[in-house]
Amino acid sequence: MTGLYLINPVPDSQAYFGADSFPGGAWGGVQIVADLALPTLAAMVPPDLPVRLCDEQITPVDLDAPEPVIGLTGKTPQVGRMLELAAAFRQRGKVVVIGGPYASLAPEDVRPHCDVLVRGEVEEIAERLFADLRDGTWQAEYIGTRADLAASPLPRWDLYPNHRALMGTVQTSRGCPFPCEFCDVPTYVGRKQRHKDPPQVLRELDALYAHGYRSVFIADDNFSATRARARALLEALIDWNHSRPDGPVSFTTQMSIDVARDADMLRLSARAGIQAVFVGLETPSADSLRETGKRQNLQADPMEMVGRFLDHHIMVISGLIVGFDADGPDIFDRQRAFTRHAPIPVFTLGALAAPSGSPLHKRMVESGRLLPDQPYGTGQPWSTNIIPAQMTTEALLEGVTALARDLYHPDAFADRVLALVNRLGPYQGPPPAASPAPLPPLWQPLQDEVTQVVRGVVTLGPAEKAMVSRLGRHVLTHRPDALPLLRNCLRFYAQIRHVYAKNGFLTSF
Known part of the structure; x- marks a missing residue:
């Protein structure tokens, strides 16, 4: 060879x-x-x-x-x-x-x-x-x-087209202890977490920083699952990120909602430069959460927990799932009420699906409720591979489609962005560099394209144009420090509207 x-x-x-x-x-x-x-x-x-x-x-x-x-x-x-x-x-x-x-x-x-x-x-x-x-x-x-x-090597980023990626990636652990029925992660990498030690993680971050990344996704299935280890790593990230010569890195990762009850973890996360987290809230239905094994979401009011992240200047992105066995036809209105005033601009809404290897897949096969030839993707609102318990598959998808339309109506999206901006606490992370190095020329086109995507939101229609104007005026007047966050929210919105339009169920308002 x-x-x-x-x-x-x-x-x-x-x-x-x-x-x-x-x-x-x-x-x-x-x-x-x-x-x-x-x-x-x-x-x-x-x-x-x-x-x-x-x-x-x-x-x-x-x-x-x-x-x-x-x-x-x-x-x-x-x-x-x-x-x-x-x-x-x-x-x-x-x-x-x-x-x-x-x-x-x-x-x-x-x-x-x-x-x-x-x-x-x-x-x-x-x-x-x-x-x-x-x-x-x-x-x-x-x-x-x-x-x-410890046997995982330093990735060969020298072979990758780094100038065409917005965020670098580092994985500090594998595995998740939570038994969520719809998730295939424990089957693939186990429920017992395995970790890289802080020096190994910092070597990988050094490489990403040298290649030009100033935003990094920590690709752990659940960064906060092993609390003592997470604290030790955050302490190392604080020291590392505060000493970057050309400015700090902003981090995004995935955590479970229960970490919001740990004020010290939130403080360390903010100081380390974590500015966004994905949290799977999934549903307002306690019965559905129990059914799927997501009991960590039952320990406190979810929106109160989200607010604690925001108090530390950490934006929350959340998953929403409809189609659990406990979900009756009223679940769509319950999800609307759950999200209406949430300070969470971006929800990844999807019909429940059963990925291969998940406990849910096994149960659907055994109960004769799997649609084996149905194309699907996890976290998609337009497809599923299961037959729901309390409605038809068609009714599930029709309900999710209507919910998606309501969730991403420009007025609804703007309300959630403003709820986020108004609740967001002061930034607590590493200070910017006094004289940061200019962006390498090879990276500039990508940043220009981000600007183009964000500006393109106003071309979607009059309602979207009014939304951008409303958000821009409010942020400039009341929270000019949140302009980068607004730009990021609008980039997400542009992608979501593009995805929905391409799949034919949400084109205009």
């Missing part, structure tokens, strides 16, 4: 956290969050084997690639494109290797489409896998263990 071509396929449909609303063009596509799998895997390839990366969200796949071995990875929303590429490369005589979350959770779906199937985490089997590929003695299947994260 003389080389590997590693590919992260585009999703089969647009996503809330995608960048499909960006113009792209001559500069290529855009990733909101840089893909971590490709650079990490590339770092495990022996130095005598050439390796090339393709994040298809940024650059087109080279179907005429000279490399004899093609590596594909993907999650549930990427399955269609992943298998399409596998077929195309096998027709060209390439050896196709498929690994990653979906291949690990649904190996029977993937096995017929590849020459080599890699299940599980790759760190502790990488040496044998790549040696076998190099020597032409590869096996049909390799099964990785849950790795010691």
Whole structure:
């Protein structure tokens, strides 16, 4: 073997956290969050084997690639494109290797489409896998263990098109202890969290900083799950981020709502530079939360907990799910009431879906309620692969569509942005650099495109134009320090409206 071509396929449909609303063009596509799998895997390839990366969200796949071995990875929303590429490369005589979350959770779906199937985490089997590929003695299947994260190498960001990603990525832990029925994470990486120690995390952040990133997503399934370890890492991040010569990094991560009861964790998070968190509130229905095993959401009033994040200048993004067994036809109005005055501009609304490997998937199969041939993606309002208990699938999707329309009406979105801005506490993170280095020329086009996307919101219609004017006047008058946050909210809004329009159920107001 003389080389590997590693590919992260585009999703089969647009996503809330995608960048499909960006113009792209001559500069290529855009990733909101840089893909971590490709650079990490590339770092495990022996130095005598050439390796090339393709994040298809940024650059087109080279179907005429000279490399004899093609590596594909993907999650549930990427399955269609992943298998399409596998077929195309096998027709060209390439050896196709498929690994990653979906291949690990649904190996029977993937096995017929590849020459080599890699299940599980790759760190502790990488040496044998790549040696076998190099020597032409590869096996049909390799099964990785849950790795010691100390063995995870420094990602090869030098091979990645960093100038086309808004945020860098670091993973400091794997696993989540919470047994949410609809989630496949514990099946894939376990309920017992494994961690990188702070020096290893800081080495990865040093590399991202050197490549130009000033915004980083901490891609942990639940950053706050192991509280003592999270505190130790936050202390290290505070020291690191306060000493950046060209200004601090802003962090985004995922936490469970129960962390809001820990004032010290919120204080440390804010001081470290965490400015946004994704929190899965999911539903106002206590019965649905109990049903799905999300009992941590039952310990306090969710909006009070959200307010505690905001008091520390940490914006909350939240997931909403409709279609639990306990959800009757009244759930749509209950969700409307739940979100109407919430200081949460961005909700990722979706119909309940059962991803392969999740406990919910197993239960739906056993009860005869799985729609096996139905295309779906987790966190999408236009599709599901389950038959709900108290309504038809059609009624579920119609109700979610109407809820999405109400949720992202310009007036409703503006109300939630203003609720956020008015509640947001003072910034507590690292101070800006006195004389920050100018943005590298290669990175400037992406920032210009962000501006173009944000300005494009006013072209969606008169209601959207009035929304932007209302928000701009209020923020400039009352909270000019929140202008970057407003810009980010409008970028999200542009993407969500683009996604909804592309899927044909919300085009204009």
